[in-house]
Amino acid sequence: MRVTVPLLAALAALAASPVLAASPSEVPTRHALALYGEPALPADFAHFPHADPEAPVGGTLARGANGSFDSTNPFIVQGTPASGLNAIYDTLMVANPDEPFTMYGLLASGIRLDPERQWIEFDLHPEARFHDGHPVDADDVVFSFETLTERGQPFYAAYYDDVRAVRAVDADTVHIDLADSESRELPLILGQMPILPAHYWADRDFERPTRDALLGSGPYRIERVDPGRRIVYARVDDYWGRDLPVNRGRHNIARLVFDYYRDQTVALEAFKAGNLDLRIETSARNWATAYDFPAAEAGFVERLAVPDGQPAGMQAYVMNLRRETFQDVRVREALNLAFDFDWLNEHLFYGAYERTHSYFENSPMAAEGLPGEDELALLEPHRDALPERVFDEPLPVDHPEAMRPRLRRALTLLREAGYTHRDDGTLVDAETGEPLTLEVLLFDTQFERVVQPLLRNLARLGVQGDIRIVDVNQYLNRLREFDFDIVVGSFPQSANPGNEQREFWGSEYADAPQSRNLIGLESPVIDDLVDELIAADSRDALDTAARALDRVLRWGFYVIPQWHLDSTRIALWDKFGWREPFPEYNLDLDAWWIEPERAEAIEARQRNR
Structure with missing residues (x-):
């Protein structure tokens, strides 16, 4: 069949054009x-399986919040928003x-x-x-x-x-x-x-902090704002979406109260006194020792460990690459070697935790061993920009040996990085004579006892370490401006990571105020791997891209990984109802309710004390 030149040109143009x-x-x-x-629930589903459409409505849920707040606008850079x-x-x-x-x-x-x-x-x-x-x-x-x-x-x-x-x-x-x-x-x-x-x-300044009861369309409205101390939400009785399948059996509690405490020890005592109804416990020591009090012994307080189906993510000591001290990977690796998780877990955590290694811990996205063929396909184009150990040494990076040989390895790395000891044992830059110093910035006094063992190990190397504890507002301001050496940071992960990874690791967010790139990463390799992860068109491709990204991040020693738990620990006064089994991937407190009779019994006990 004869094909004319204009037709060939048109076909070629069509082939070169994007898909319409x-x-x-x-x-x-x-x-x-x-x-x-495909979605698990059909178009005509009645409600989420973990929600009870017959749940009673009413009651109050009072929870504690940490620090203070000065704004009801959670979307802007300025201010500390309420919970x-x-x-x-x-x-x-x-x-x-x-x-x-x-x-x-x-x-x-x-x-x-x-x-x-x-x-x-x-x-x-x-x-x-x-x-x-x-x-x-x-x-x-x-x-x-x-x-x-x-x-x-x-x-x-x-x-x-x-x-x-x-x-x-x-x-x-x-x-x-x-x-x-x-x-x-x-x-x-x-x-x-x-x-x-x-x-x-239309006639308000969106970018300025405010304490107004802002307008929304959701299941609750702001009822009361006591700046820095308390915020109260009231259930919207005529909420337009009350009977939608996604809402049926949810948002049952009439009032949500967040009371603020600057000291978590005081917040715990408030819970034990019945001033708070529910507490998500983050302290292993408290979980093991602090809930033996009369109300608990009488059966009025319950403790739950709700399984968490999401990846554990990364909680860590985060080093700020904007500081010259941390720009040498040998220094960062040496600091990692000085962290003694096993001692902490045995002596402070009652054996409750597992050591975190991966940024995608507890998931198929965590890198292990040597990179496989699919991973190598993503890593090979960047071989010249990556250390050889990314390709040649297996993960996880762990240090099972005793602390003394680990500190010897750390000291060797520090000497290779150009540090030497003065006569008084202080580690100093061999060229400038400046001591190697670092400061850990905290807002929670409870964490001080956790940081001290790390600083003691660093002191054995001659590193001068200190702890700076500031109030929450000052802490947030310093984070916004990246004014810190080391902080305890968290990079939470879902089962399906994506666009948020840009803000965690992306070069364009290294200097953006209040971004979540706390490390200050500016790496074309990491930027490319993040793009690969976001563009993944299958579960296998997503897992592979995440493992490649995880591997590169871990060999950079940008953080000192801490620990994780595969459940959420909840202490609560026994007045709540919920359906089991709990959802597999996320805890949904919005599907809980107050049992009127049990709430009344607790209130009677409190009145008669």
């Missing part, structure tokens, strides 16, 4: 999106905590996702209302996106970096164009965006 996105009219409307596969503010806002979609990563419609009554992932559309519930009765419409979604990414914390710009445009199709439909169709999670995380009322903020 489907039109919205060609794409079916869905009730939910799963990162991989619990997410309760007043609805999002487009909400996650089912019993699935790895599936989002179901909340404000969105329907979702259309282009098969090529070049755009997504949300249909909004016509009944959706803010607490003042004003409808939630597409203009509010556009306003929320633009405000959060342009005037909010750096997190939002990082999280939604691959969005090209957001526009209102009509009052009930919003269309979002995606610049990077390779990011599988982007359509889902757009559903996590809190929707703000454009009309409310």
Whole structure:
């Protein structure tokens, strides 16, 4: 068959052009999106399996919060926001905590996702209302996106970096164009965006801290603000979304109270006195020794260890690469060698914890041994920029030997890095004579006893270490400005990491105030591996990219990994009800309720004391 030159040219142009996105009219409307596969719950599901639609409504949940607060706006750089503010806002979609990563419609009554992932559309519930009765419409979604990414914390710009445009199709439909169709999670995380009322903020300064009872559309509203001391949320009785499947049987408790304590020992005593109803316990010592008191012995207080299906993530001593002291990897590795987890676990933690090695601990995403073929395919292009041990030495990096030989290895590394000892034993820079010093910045006095053993081991090497304890507001300000040597930091991970990794490790966030790149990483290799992770188009590809990223981060010794627990420890006064089994991947306290008879018995006991 004869083919003309113009036809050949047209075919060639078509082959070279990008795949055309489907039109919205060609794409079916869905009730939910799963990162991989299909949602577990059908379109006509009645409620989440862990929620009880017959649960009683009422009662109060009082919890403790640490430090202080001076703002009710959690979205901006300035101010210290109060706890619990997410309760007043609805999002487009909400996650089912019993699935790895599936989002179901909340404000969105329907979702259309282009098969090529070049755009997504949300249909909004016509009944959706803010607490003042004003409808939630597409203009509010556009306003929320633009405000959060342009005037909010750096997190939002990082999280939604691959969005090209957001526009209102009509009052009930919003269309979002995606610049990077390779990011599988982007359509889902757009559903996590809190929707703000454009009309409310029209004559207010969004970027200034405020103590006002801000307007939202969620299941709770702010009832009372006592700056720095207490914030109270009241259940919205005429909440527009009360009977949606994602809400049925949830948000049962009438009042949520957060009382602030500067000292966690005082907060514990407040719980034991019955002034707080529930406490998530982070101290192994408290869990083992502090709950032997009369009310507990009488059966009024219960303790739960709820299994956690998410990766443990990384809690660690974070070294600030913006400080010249930490720019040499040999110094960072030496500090790692001085950390004695086994001693801490035996003498301070009652054997409760496991040592953390990986940034994706307790998951298939944690790197182990030597890199496999799939990992090597991602790492080989960067071989010249990576140390050979990334390719030749197996993970995990562990130090089972006694502390003395570890300190000898640490001292060898420090000498290789150009340090020597003065006559008084102080470790100094061989060229400048400046001592090797570091400061650990804390806001919680409870952690001081945990840091001291590390500083004692460093002192044996001649390193001068100190602890600086400041109040929470000063601590947050210093974090925002990256004004620290070492802090105790956390890099939480989900079963499906994605865009948030840019802000954890990305070069463009190394100097962005209040970003979560606490380390100060600026590495083209890590940037590329993060892009590979975000673009992963299958579970296997995601695991491989995460393992490659994990391997490079760990061989950089940017942090001193600490420890983890595979459950959440909860102490509570025995007035709560819940359904078991608990959701596999996340704890959902919103599905709990107050049992009136048990609450009354506890109140009677308190009155008669």
